[in-house]
Amino acid sequence: MHADQHAVDTGPVRRLVDGQFPRWAGLPLTPLASGGTVNAVYRLGDDLTVRLPLTEGGSGDIAKERRILGTLGGLPVAVPAVVAVGEPAEGYPWPWAVHGWLDGAPAREGHAARGLAEFVLAHRANRADGPPAFRGQPLSTVDTATRRAIEDLSRTDEPFDPAAALAAWSEALDAPEWAGPPCWVHGDLMPGNLLLRDGHLTGVLDWATAGLGDPAADLIPAWNLLTADTRQGFRDAVGADDATWARGRGRALSMAVIQLPYYRHTNPVISANARYVLTELGCVPAP
Known part of the structure; x- marks a missing residue:
């Protein structure tokens, strides 16, 4: 890879x-x-x-x-x-x-992980000091990398609408930054890091990106795991306001467009999930 x-x-x-x-x-x-x-x-x-x-x-x-x-x-x-x-x-x-x-099986795209919102809220409430979260900084810190990745992806044969991606990215950048105290976030809530047993979320893996930062970083499962039918319920349960939701959407977009051109020939799991995110975000042209 x-x-x-x-x-x-x-x-x-x-x-x-x-x-x-x-x-x-x-x-x-x-x-x-x-x-x-x-x-x-x-x-x-x-x-x-x-x-x-x-x-x-x-x-x-x-x-x-x-x-x-x-x-x-x-x-x-x-x-x-x-x-x-x-x-x-x-x-x-x-x-x-x-x-x-x-024990457990990785969550699959389109399958809501029960208890996901409960985990996000409980982890956010951890009060001990911690390091800066890997993805806890303002979206502006990854603006250059995200735009470059959108351009890179537009030059591949992937079904991709760069104009839609740029519009979604600009909307996320325009959202007000997090003004509250830094929150504990995991920062990498990809389906493979979420373990399910009998449909319930029972374990969370890979904590190296965790730390203090913008709570929007832990909203990415709304687009890399959930569907339109379950996304709003997750948002309501975590209590995300419009700005935080927009930043979470932008974070999911940024990760997907950076991952797909890098991993599309070497990591089928990550690249498939990036395609899922881009489809959920409306960045894949209709057939």
Whole structure:
């Protein structure tokens, strides 16, 4: 997926685990098919996962996620427990982590995750100090990148209406910025990070982007997961005003147009979700 991606194979990962955590040496180690873009993920036994950053840029997430997960409380869903952190070895150049396994299936587009609004509100209410959220800043900070991505996408063979995307982006930029105190946000509520069991939201993964910022960052599931039939109910439940809703819509658009040209040949899960977002936002021409 990335030009600077480090190759991760089962053999070296097995040696990393056995050499640094011999108590787990007898547990089966299985690579997991993942739509993620930052880590290679392996299941270790029944109760653990091994997460290894694919690039140097993602290696700092190990320590950040460990700090964040240690501060969370009062959430209506499970979050991963950081069980151990490993050191570079066996040709692998960065820290890596062992997390607890959470049961569940990733949410699918068009299927409302029950309890999603409850989670967003509960997480927003966390009062402990935290780092700036990765996507918690004003939309203007990604204006250049978003416009460049719209242009890049318009030059591909993807069904895409750049004029509609630019109009939607301009509308989001025109919305008033968040004037309240920074809120805790997850910042990456993609379907693959939301675990469902029996139709209920039971777990939330991948906390490296979390921190304090604009609550609009956690409205992106309205367009990357929900449908027109369920979107308004989510908005009502989280109490999003017009400006916050517009910024959330803009954040979903920005992520989709940046992801699709970058991942459309390398990550079918992320690129399919980006297409879903653009369709829900009216940025795909009618057939």
